[in-house]
Amino acid sequence: MSLDNIIAKLASIGADLSTRNAVRMALSLVSEDEDLTDQIYVAIKNKAYKEDFSRVPVEKRAVFIPQCLRNVKECPAEFGKYGWECTKCGKCAIGDIIEYGEKLGYKQFYITPGGSLVKKVLKEKVPRGEIKAALGIACWPELAEANEKLSILKIPLQAVPLLRAGCINTIVDLEQVKEAMRLGLGEEASNVGVSANMSPTPTP
Ligand code: SF4
Secondary structure, eight states: OOHHHHHHHHHHTTOOOSSHHHHHHHHHHTTOOGGGHHHHHHHHHHHHHHHHHHHSOGGGEEEEEEGGGSOTTTOOOEEETTEEEOOOOSSSHHHHHHHHHHHHTOOEEEEESSHHHHHHHHHHHTTTTSOSEEEEEEOHHHHHHHHHHHHHHTOOEEEEEOSBOSSSSOBOOHHHHHHHHHTTSOGGGGGOOOSOSOOOOOOO
16 A cells, blocks of 8 residues: 555544654554554655745755765865855765755755754754754655654655665655755756756765
8 A cells, every 4th residue: 555545544534743752553453554654744744844844935945965875986075164064066966965955046055973962953043033944855764853853843844755764875755855945946956957867876
C-alpha cells in the first residue's frame, strides 16, 4: 500500500497523527508496518506546512543540506562558522542545489555535519528574524526529528528525503529539491533551469 493510501486509511479511522509516537501507535492499530512511522509523519507535516512555507520570502528560507551529499574525496570546500562553504565545483549535487536556489533568490544554505550545527544556526538566526522557514534534506529519522523541533519554534519545514542515506556519498532527487524550493514562487520560477534533474554524488 502506498504512503498516501496508508495516511488515508489512518485518517478514515480518525487516528491522532500529530506526533511521531501517535503515528506509530496508529500504524500498530491498523496492523501496518511501524517502520513507516517517520515517512508518514514527515509526509503529513510537509502537507501541513506547505502553505506556511510558501508564504515566507525566499531570503528568509534556510536550506539545510547534509554534508554526506558532498563528494568527500574531491570537495575543495572549507569548513566555516556555519558548515562547509561550497565553491560550486560541480563534483556533487550540492553545487547544483545552491546555484538553482540562488537563481530563485535564496541566500541561506547550510551544509552541516549534523544536528548540533543546525541547532546553532537556528538559535542565532530565528530570534533575529533571519530564518522564518526551512527546507531540509536528510534521512527519514532526521527529518522527523527536525519536524518535531521546528514545530516548537513555529518554523515551517519542507523536508526532502535522501534517496540513498548513509554517512557518505548519499543521493537526493534534485527535481524534488527544486520543486520544494519553488513553492510559493509562481509560474516564472518554473522557467529557472539547472543542468540536471538528478545528480547523484559519484561513488569513490
Ligand atoms: S559542489 Fe560539492 S564537492 Fe564541490 S565544493 Fe560544493 S560541496 Fe564540495
